[in-house]
Amino acid sequence: MECRAAKRLIPAFLDGELGPDKEELLSGHLASCCSCRAEMVALKRTMDIVGACPDLEPAFTLADIRARAAERQTQRGWFLLAPRWATALGVAVAIFVGTVGGIGLQAVHQSSTHSPAVSRAVSDILGLGASDDPLANLTVASASEPSTTPGNGGTEGRP
Amino acid sequence: MSLSPNADAQLMLTFQRGDESAFAALFERYCTRVLNTAYHFLGDKDAAQDVAQDVFVKIYTSPKAYRPDAPFSTWLYRVIANACFDELRKCKRSSIIVPEETAESVPDPAPSPEAQAESNELAREVRAALASLPENQRIAVVLQRYEGLSYRQIADVLNMRLPAVESLLFRAKHTLRARLSSYVEGDDLTPAAEVATE
Ligand SMILES: [Zn+2]
Numbered sequence: 001m002e003c004r005a006a007k008r009l010i011p012a013f014l015d016g017e018l019g020p021d022k023e024e025l026l027s028g029h030l031a032s033c034c035s036c037r038a039e040m041v042a043l044k045r046t047m048d049i050v051g052a053c054p055d056l057e058p059a060f061t062l063a064d065i066r067a068r069a070a071e072r073q074t075q076r077g078w079f080l081l082a083p084r085w086a087t088a089l090g091v092a093v094a095i096f097v098g099t100v101g102g103i104g105l106q107a108v109h110q111s112s113t114h115s116p117a118v119s120r121a122v123s124d125i126l127g128l129g130a131s132d133d134p135l136a137n138l139t140v141a142s143a144s145e146p147s148t149t150p151g152n153g154g155t156e157g158r159p
Numbered sequence: 160m161s162l163s164p165n166a167d168a169q170l171m172l173t174f175q176r177g178d179e180s181a182f183a184a185l186f187e188r189y190c191t192r193v194l195n196t197a198y199h200f201l202g203d204k205d206a207a208q209d210v211a212q213d214v215f216v217k218i219y220t221s222p223k224a225y226r227p228d229a230p231f232s233t234w235l236y237r238v239i240a241n242a243c244f245d246e247l248r249k250c251k252r253s254s255i256i257v258p259e260e261t262a263e264s265v266p267d268p269a270p271s272p273e274a275q276a277e278s279n280e281l282a283r284e285v286r287a288a289l290a291s292l293p294e295n296q297r298i299a300v301v302l303q304r305y306e307g308l309s310y311r312q313i314a315d316v317l318n319m320r321l322p323a324v325e326s327l328l329f330r331a332k333h334t335l336r337a338r339l340s341s342y343v344e345g346d347d348l349t350p351a352a353e354v355a356t357e
Contacts, residue, residue, distance in 0.1 A: 008329065011328055011329050011332045011333075012310070012325055012328075012329075015303065015310070015328075017309070017310045017325070042336060042340070042343050043332060043333075043336050045343045045344065046332070046335055046336045046339050046340075046343050047304060047332065047335070049281065049285060049339055049342055049343070050285050050288075050289070050300070050304055050335055050339070051304050051305065053199065053282050053285045053286070053305075054282060055191070055195045055198070056194055056195055056198045056204060056207060056208070057191075058190050058191060058194050058208070058211070059208045060208060060211070060212050062183055062186050062187075064212060065186065065212060065215045065216055065219055066219070068212055068213075068216050069216045069219045069220050072216060072220060073220060
């Protein structure tokens with residue numbers, strides 16, 4: 001065996017990874033070649049130095065892993081839900097504005113025409129007393145506000 | 160370390176069915192190894208602590224990623240290796256070498272200041288030498304030297320053929336040998352290193 005081939009086998013030899021045939025060949029060469037023996041010793045020392053590098057102790061616990069996992073899942077959850085939530089919120093706001101605004105406008109339009117009978121019927125349905133007449137209250141409120149625009153009844157900006 | 164590889168796989172499968180205590184057992188068993196694989200690869204304490212936690216978080220949140228066709232430890236080292244490669248690419252931390260108080264656990268219980276300084280310097284040099292290796296060579300050395308994996312196991316982790324792993328380790332060890340020659344007693348760097356460069 002030539003030195004070049006022998007040196008190629010030295011790392012695996014030191015790691016106990018050479019098959020018996022190659023190991024026998026290399027052993028024969030090492031017995032008679034001091035250059036390859038020196039190489040083997042130097043590599044062994046080098047890898048001993050590398051292996052002696054100190055270990056770290058974990059600075060985290062199982063609880064930290066669970067907390068980090070929960071955090072990641074929450075982030076992922078928000079990320080996935082964000083578009084749906086935004087849509088849902090937009091729809092809800094639109095319905096609210098539409099409904100309440102609609103009632104308000106309707107009340108203004110009807111304020112001069114709705115009869116006490118209608119008012120009472122609405123109050124009955126909503127389970128309110130006569131003094132809690134919602135339509136009457138709306139009418140009173142709109143009437144008491146300063147009207148800046150004729151015909152608008154001062155209801156601009158109300159929900 | 161008293162559990163068999165089969166027991167690890169069994170624990171992982173138990174965790175896949177929702178038993179958290181199985182995850183706790185795996186964490187207990189592999190925590191230090193995951194951390195130190197990352198540490199010896201990255202050479203940076205904070206990055207290693209972070210990557211190790213991320214590895215466990217990945218396992219915790221995606222347990223189904225493990226399939227029992229490979230030993231649990233093979234799969235785990237693959238997850239660690241990928242996390243380390245990602246970290247290198249993300250932060251270019253390959254050049255970060257722990258600059259001070261490297262020795263967390265010094266073998267000598269009461270080292271002299273000189274011995275301590277020498278040990279720190281040597282540890283820094285070893286990290287610098289490891290950091291100079293290409294990532295595949297580096298992970299192969301870490302798995303072999305620090306984790307005690309066989310060449311066959313390393314081949315499985317890295318999804319390589321056995322001769323490729325032999326070649327990786329040969330080149331890696333000769334680079335380390337050349338870089339650390341001044342710390343090796345009586346080493347005048349014989350021509351062996353030339354072989355590695357061919
Ligand atoms: Zn020779």
